[in-house]
Amino acid sequence: MRIINASAHDLFVDRFEAGPGEAWCLVGTNRSGINTFFKLLAGELSDVKADLLELPKNPGVVSFKRQQALFEEELKKDDTDYLDRIDPGTRAAAFLNNPEDHGDLIRAFAMADSMDKGYRQLSTGQSRKLMLLAQITRGVESLVVQAPYEGLDRTSRDELDKALAVCHQWGLQLFITIHNRGDLPDWCTHVGGIVNGRMTHAGPRAEIMDQVEAILRTGPPDFKASIADLVQNGKSSGRDCADDVPSMELVRLQKGSAGYDGKPVFSDLDLCIHAHEHTLVTGPNGCGKSTLLQMIMGDHPACYRNDLRIFGIQRGTGESIWELKQHMGIVSPDLHRNYHVPGNTLHCIISGLFDSIGLYRRYTPEEEKKAMKWLERTGLAQEALTPFRQLSYADQRLVLIARALIKTPRLLILDEATQGLDEPNRLAVLDFLEQVARERLSTILYVSHREDEYRTFFTSHLQMSPLTP
Ligand SMILES: Nc1ncnc2c1ncn2[C@@H]1O[C@H](COP(=O)(O)OP(=O)(O)OP(=O)(O)O)[C@@H](O)[C@H]1O
Incomplete structure (x- = not known):
């Protein structure tokens, strides 16, 4: 892919080239223009002016926006009101193209046990991995992924990392956005840096690495609460x-348990917050x-079934949740x-x-x-x-x-x-x-x-x- 003198919204890119099979990490702070660059690669921008614009063809895109769209789609299909049980949502395996042909990949993502779960039954990390699997099993040649590690625990990150490394080894061209220094994966071969609406750095990882810290810490934060x-x-x-004196109990849960469809998620949990x-x-x-x-x-x-006191009030004794x-x-x-x-x-x-x-x-x-x-x-x-x-x-x-x-x-x-x-x-x-x-x-x-x-x-x-x- 190649881009020459492209401008859109808050971004100008004078030159960017990525070869087949390269694994790119695009680094930048939240309002640097990196979101616009992401949308450009994802084919989501219609008003781009450029001397040359060769973008990834039919990329597999995973973004917060698409994850939200999927969630809303699932919400529309929610039949809980008509069933005598909670509707778990579309079966995870149904999002994949020929899941039976992708056993290794599904195992590499540690998702084999989740394939029969409904979409609504997946945790944050599991649903992120499912979206990636859905794109990869479509047979795409490139993946464009927004901040893939957000919300993942250490093990899931490592699993996802391994899975993305496998995608890279298979020859997929990868583009992921990164906003935090610790998120730069080992498999990344190239780095692009976006600062104040311009792509200031782009090249092999070794050449750009020294700049990454500065790029990700550029400028003051937007959050300046007083x-x-x-x-x-x-x-x-x-x-x-x-x-609120320190002896005041705000939350007290004794031997707490909760779960879904008769399966416990946790049990015997005591929590007291003063x-x-x-x-x-x-x-x-x-x-x-x-x-x-x-x-x-x-x-x-489960808040009604448990011995749970919030602000000193036992739940399930007629109190209003709004209070x-x-x-x-x-x-x-x-x-x-x-x-x-x-x-x-x-x-x-x-x-x-x-x-x-x-x-x-x-x-x-x-x-x-x-x-x-x-x-x-x-x-x-x-x-x-x-x-x-x-x-x-x-x-x-x-x-x-x-x-x-x-x-x-x-x-x-x-x-x-x-x-x-x-x-x-x-x-x-x-x-x-x-x-x-x-x-x-x-x-x-x-x-x-x-x-x-x-x-x-x-x-x-x-x-x-x-x-x-
Ligand atoms: N509405 C639901 N119906 C059925 N199962 C659910 C539902 N919501 C969550 N689960 C299941 O309950 C378990 C706990 O989910 P929960 O979101 O509380 O975990 P978590 O620790 O907050 O995860 P994460 O760190 O990924 O946010 C998960 O295995 C998930 O699959």
């Missing part, structure tokens, strides 16, 4: 963080981290996936004040002012009226983080909240949370697969592991 705003928001919503006790939850893909958090948020039916949710600020893969209602970016942030997905009530000028402040703090003031879904995945994440923070919640539940963010933004979010902890503004419950996010302000660590059959 603790003063959070204090102010808390005061104006009538919440004084000093109310005010200002910040808890880090880790564990491999599929061990039940999101399920546990959904129980705490009241979004999983509890008003004290929670939430970012989770589930929330992000479900936030597909129409609405602009400003409305999305304001909806955090009402705990709704979408905005269904009038808001005051004061609330609008607060939300605008958060848009400024995420560098998105110009996008207030842009439909939320039109933002890049990373910007959507920043907006959801602001949505969770806007009311200075007592309990901040962040399930892989930084997924899709580049390193400067991830570190800025973590630095901010550290300040939140120091100033005792919220109690943080945090799930992450990234070791550089395991900060010392987490006073408690819940390490989950898969149930052994």
Whole structure:
């Protein structure tokens, strides 16, 4: 493929050439123009001006946007309301072309046991791998993959790495985007760097490696939240963080269990979170981290079957979930996936004040002012009226983080909240949370697969592991 003097939106590429079978890592920060380059390679841009544009033909594309489209497609097909059981969704094997011919590949992805599962039964990591398998089994000659390692645990990353290395050995041309230094895989032969809307580096890995660090740390982060705003928001919503004395139990789960279709995901789990006790939850893909958090948020039916107290109230005693949710600020893969209602970016942030997905009530000028402040703090003031879904995945994440923070919640539940963010933004979010902890503004419950996010302000660590059959 070859590109000469191509311009589109926020990107200009003077020259880029990739030979057959080369494995490219494209590195850049979130607003560097890398998303535009990704769309260009994926054949998703129609308004490109170029002297020469030879793009990969019929590439296999895996992106956050396509993963979301698939999820929404599955949602439309959800027959749970008409069945007397939960509809698990389309069988995983049905996404693959002739799965019976691809046993080795499926095993290389450690997905053999998941082939009979429904799409809705797959964890984040498993669904990512399924999308890759779906493209590879189509017989494509090139793969264009957006941030493939996001949300994967160490083992899944290694498995995916091996699988992508196999794809490379088979002669597939690979293009993957990377926003974090630790994500650069060994099999990558070439690196392209995008900085401030230009492709500044492109060539064999050995020649570019020294620049990668600088490329990925270019410029200040977009996330520039201020603790003063959070204090102010808390005061104006009538919440004084000093109310939450350390002896106060925010969450207590005793001998907790949850599962799907009669199969347990975890059991005998005890968890107690006191005010200002910040808890880090880790564990491999599929061990039940999101399920546990959904129980705490009241979004999983197991919350009624368990001995679970939230803010001192026993679940299942007639309390309203909305009363509890008003004290929670939430970012989770589930929330992000479900936030597909129409609405602009400003409305999305304001909806955090009402705990709704979408905005269904009038808001005051004061609330609008607060939300605008958060848009400024995420560098998105110009996008207030842009439909939320039109933002890049990373910007959507920043907006959801602001949505969770806007009311200075007592309990901040962040399930892989930084997924899709580049390193400067991830570190800025973590630095901010550290300040939140120091100033005792919220109690943080945090799930992450990234070791550089395991900060010392987490006073408690819940390490989950898969149930052994
Ligand atoms: N709606 C559902 N129906 C059936 N099974 C499900 C459903 N949601 C999740 N599961 C299954 O429950 C298990 C736990 O999923 P969960 O998302 O809680 O794991 P996780 O630890 O958060 O994973 P990840 O790190 O990949 O996000 C997985 O094996 C998944 O296949």
